[in-house]
Amino acid sequence: MRRQPERRVRLADVARLAETSEATASRALKDDPRIGEATRAAVRAAAHKLGYVPNAAARSLRAKRTHILGLLLDELADPVHGKVAAGFEEAAASRGFAVFMMTGLHDADREQRALRTFLEHRADGVVLASCVSEPSDVFRYVSQERVVFVQPDYPSLADGAEPPDHGVLRSDDVGGFTTAIEHVVEQGYRRIAYVGPGVGASDAVRRAAAAETLERLGLGTMRFVDSGPNGWRDPSMAAEQLASDPPDAVVCYDDKLAMALLDALRSTRLDVPGDLALMGFDGIPAARQSRPRLTTVDVPSVEIGRRAVEMLVDSTKEGKPRPSEVMPVRLIVGETTPPVRTRGGRPSLARDAHPVAVRGESRR
Amino acid sequence: MRRQPERRVRLADVARLAETSEATASRALKDDPRIGEATRAAVRAAAHKLGYVPNAAARSLRAKRTHILGLLLDELADPVHGKVAAGFEEAAASRGFAVFMMTGLHDADREQRALRTFLEHRADGVVLASCVSEPSDVFRYVSQERVVFVQPDYPSLADGAEPPDHGVLRSDDVGGFTTAIEHVVEQGYRRIAYVGPGVGASDAVRRAAAAETLERLGLGTMRFVDSGPNGWRDPSMAAEQLASDPPDAVVCYDDKLAMALLDALRSTRLDVPGDLALMGFDGIPAARQSRPRLTTVDVPSVEIGRRAVEMLVDSTKEGKPRPSEVMPVRLIVGETTPPVRTRGGRPSLARDAHPVAVRGESRR
DNA sequence: AGCGTCCGCGCAACCGATTGCACAAGTGAC
DNA sequence: GTCACTTGTGCAATCGGTTGCGCGGACGCT
Numbered sequence: 001m002r003r004q005p006e007r008r009v010r011l012a013d014v015a016r017l018a019e020t021s022e023a024t025a026s027r028a029l030k031d032d033p034r035i036g037e038a039t040r041a042a043v044r045a046a047a048h049k050l051g052y053v054p055n056a057a058a059r060s061l062r063a064k065r066t067h068i069l070g071l072l073l074d075e076l077a078d079p080v081h082g083k084v085a086a087g088f089e090e091a092a093a094s095r096g097f098a099v100f101m102m103t104g105l106h107d108a109d110r111e112q113r114a115l116r117t118f119l120e121h122r123a124d125g126v127v128l129a130s131c132v133s134e135p136s137d138v139f140r141y142v143s144q145e146r147v148v149f150v151q152p153d154y155p156s157l158a159d160g161a162e163p164p165d166h167g168v169l170r171s172d173d174v175g176g177f178t179t180a181i182e183h184v185v186e187q188g189y190r191r192i193a194y195v196g197p198g199v200g201a202s203d204a205v206r207r208a209a210a211a212e213t214l215e216r217l218g219l220g221t222m223r224f225v226d227s228g229p230n231g232w233r234d235p236s237m238a239a240e241q242l243a244s245d246p247p248d249a250v251v252c253y254d255d256k257l258a259m260a261l262l263d264a265l266r267s268t269r270l271d272v273p274g275d276l277a278l279m280g281f282d283g284i285p286a287a288r289q290s291r292p293r294l295t296t297v298d299v300p301s302v303e304i305g306r307r308a309v310e311m312l313v314d315s316t317k318e319g320k321p322r323p324s325e326v327m328p329v330r331l332i333v334g335e336t337t338p339p340v341r342t343r344g345g346r347p348s349l350a351r352d353a354h355p356v357a358v359r360g361e362s363r364r
Numbered sequence: 365m366r367r368q369p370e371r372r373v374r375l376a377d378v379a380r381l382a383e384t385s386e387a388t389a390s391r392a393l394k395d396d397p398r399i400g401e402a403t404r405a406a407v408r409a410a411a412h413k414l415g416y417v418p419n420a421a422a423r424s425l426r427a428k429r430t431h432i433l434g435l436l437l438d439e440l441a442d443p444v445h446g447k448v449a450a451g452f453e454e455a456a457a458s459r460g461f462a463v464f465m466m467t468g469l470h471d472a473d474r475e476q477r478a479l480r481t482f483l484e485h486r487a488d489g490v491v492l493a494s495c496v497s498e499p500s501d502v503f504r505y506v507s508q509e510r511v512v513f514v515q516p517d518y519p520s521l522a523d524g525a526e527p528p529d530h531g532v533l534r535s536d537d538v539g540g541f542t543t544a545i546e547h548v549v550e551q552g553y554r555r556i557a558y559v560g561p562g563v564g565a566s567d568a569v570r571r572a573a574a575a576e577t578l579e580r581l582g583l584g585t586m587r588f589v590d591s592g593p594n595g596w597r598d599p600s601m602a603a604e605q606l607a608s609d610p611p612d613a614v615v616c617y618d619d620k621l622a623m624a625l626l627d628a629l630r631s632t633r634l635d636v637p638g639d640l641a642l643m644g645f646d647g648i649p650a651a652r653q654s655r656p657r658l659t660t661v662d663v664p665s666v667e668i669g670r671r672a673v674e675m676l677v678d679s680t681k682e683g684k685p686r687p688s689e690v691m692p693v694r695l696i697v698g699e700t701t702p703p704v705r706t707r708g709g710r711p712s713l714a715r716d717a718h719p720v721a722v723r724g725e726s727r728r
Numbered sequence: 729a730g731c732g733t734c735c736g737c738g739c740a741a742c743c744g745a746t747t748g749c750a751c752a753a754g755t756g757a758c
Numbered sequence: 759g760t761c762a763c764t765t766g767t768g769c770a771a772t773c774g775g776t777t778g779c780g781c782g783g784a785c786g787c788t
Contacts, residue, residue: 012745020768026745035767053483053484054744054745062744076440082446086441089465102457103453120417384737387775422743422773425742428743
């Protein structure tokens with residue numbers, strides 16, 4: 001197999017072979033109606049014969065549009081972010097956009113560098129998924145129309161800074177945790193604890209929603225157990241805290257943490273769901289295959305990725321900022337939150353002691 | 365917060381503010397030694413004040429280097445590919461490269477389009493991870509120095525086509541499955557089956573390595589069970605086949621399939637590992653948390669991603685093709701392949717009937 | 729004073745495609 | 759034969775940096 005000639009084929013080469021000018025060749029290749037049929041065909045043939053591939057840099061230099069989108073997320077090797085990335089890539093590709101993907105790894109410095117890369121390459125739009133930088137730091141570089149934030153809420157904002165009121169795409173974490181608490185309560189559990197990392201805006205939003213719901217249902221103040229930033233890798237501290245004074249049910253920050261906890265609880269005397277009900281959040285595939293199957297709340301991650309592209313592309317087209325959106329979530333009942341009366345060994349908790357009103361996104 | 369002025373800052377603006385020429389400004393910003401200290405400082409200050417961000421398109425148009433790498437894989441929302449992508453992105457970013465990530469989804473058409481995108485943007489290098497296109501189709505467009513293949517082997521090649529002898533990075537699947545078979549044999553299992561999708565070059569390589577090892581150990585011909593292309597989602601067919609005539613142990617194509625099978629076997633009378641030992645391949649996180657913990661072979665996916673960048677960048681720098689490389693894998697013993705004598709209920713198989721020599725990458 | 733060097737900087741060409749405008753050829757009307 | 763128009767093409771400027779080459783001035787030496 002012969003190697004390609006070192007010199008890349010340029011439009012000028014195509015024009016020469018088709019015996020016409022560069023201008024005409026350029027127009028012919030993009031179906032300009034002013035070009036005659038014969039000329040168009042000749043140019044097409046020449047381009048194909050030479051294996052011509054237009055130079056995007058040159059094109060976008062002139063056009064001031066790059067057909068590039070930037071996606072910044074904090075981790076790629078993660079089921080949730082991976083799905084967002086997959087949806088994003090797919091939607092972008094189908095619209096003819098290439099995607100720069102960069103990871104921030106929770107490091108503001110890396111995020112700034114990634115942002116800078118997007119800017120240098122003049123990305124037509126940028127999506128920031130769970131980034132730690134403040135919006136003001138972002139807008140210093142990127143004009144507001146070109147950004148979509150994908151995150152439940154903002155990290156602590158500096159004085160005077162305000163979260164943007166549009167261009168935000170998030171999952172309905174509040175609704176999700178409301179539904180989650182209502183579910184375990186409906187199943188008959190009363191003493192409910194929330195286990196989360198204890199850091200991050202996302203955790204704050206979720207635990208607040210959970211606590212609020214519990215209180216609304218008249219079941220008192222939520223008990224919080226912090227697993228710490230390393231909780232996903234090693235939740236043994238949280239597991240021991242739970243073992244020493246077990247609640248009826250545990251609602252976790254996310255599925256990964258729930259799975260880790262489920263694993264860590266094996267080395268305690270607590271059985272799930274025999275002694276302790278457990279819930280996650282996100283709907284990752286592993287939750288479906290765990291033993292017992294994890295009850296969780298499904299977040300449409302792929303859809304979120306897709307929708308982010310739509311918001312970005314549509315809005316840059318129309319030039320006006322798009323409103324924020326909230327993606328609905330869905331309860332998935334597994335085996336870790338069975339109705340209390342089926343639990344053997346201990347008396348069922350009195351379900352009627354606290355009449356409970358339940359509402360949720362959807363349920364089946 | 366004031367919106368950025370519509371007009372992007374150009375080098376000319378910086379030069380004007382610094383009261384010098386564009387040429388000098390350009391050199392000052394890249395620490396050309398010919399520029400005096402005072403001038404350099406003035407340019408720096410001007411650039412910073414104006415928030416100047418160089419235009420990558422213009423730069424690379426002239427320089428003929430884009431500092432862009434392309435990564436084509438067939439799925440992003442997958443633990444293995446996600447790790448490869450993460451390692452790739454990290455290594456690329458630390459070298460100042462931006463990464464176009466595209467998914468092929470096992471579709472040759474999409475792959476071609478992705479390749480075309482990489483070419484239009486003149487990526488400095490491209491990595492093709494488990495793509496279905498033939499190398500000859502790839503090289504028609506991309507010069508050989510700029511490509512690294514990450515895959516165990518090639519799909520069926522057309523007549524006359526040959527796999528490239530360099531620029532290939534793969535995990536040691538052969539060594540891995542050799543080790544896997546040796547491990548289950550060492551644990552005392554004798555009748556061993558391989559469960560794989562039955563399609564794809566990767567599956568062919570793995571099952572061949574497994575079968576060969578079994579035969580070498582004098583344990584006869586490997587039994588193959590095909591789970592089909594949908595086996596990961598629904599391995600019930602394979603599960604039933606196994607249940608109707610259970611072997612001692614099952615070695616799976618990968619962890620995802622093993623996990624799915626583990627789940628599907630719950631609805632049969634077979635207990636893992638009580639009645640059936642099970643092994644996976646890849647070392648995905650979920651395997652570590654499954655119940656029972658899956659014995660598997662760890663593939664250094666993140667490392668593979670990283671190494672791909674190194675091969676690409678180093679080789680385009682030196683201009684000479686880099687040799688192919690094989691990444692070592694490592695056995696991780698879980699709870700699904702206990703020694704046979706510990707299994708209750710049935711007589712232990714005679715371990716001494718077939719004296720077995722075992723060698724493996726490493727083991728602990 | 730005359731000459732050779734070195735340093736710091738700017739002119740202008742260039743990368744490859746797009747596009748406003750003008751121009752040439754062809755057609756039909758008068 | 760001339761004018762008004764349409765249709766198809768080409769010239770040349772432009773996008774925003776990079777870089778080969780050359781020029782002017784300061785400095786040191788004879």
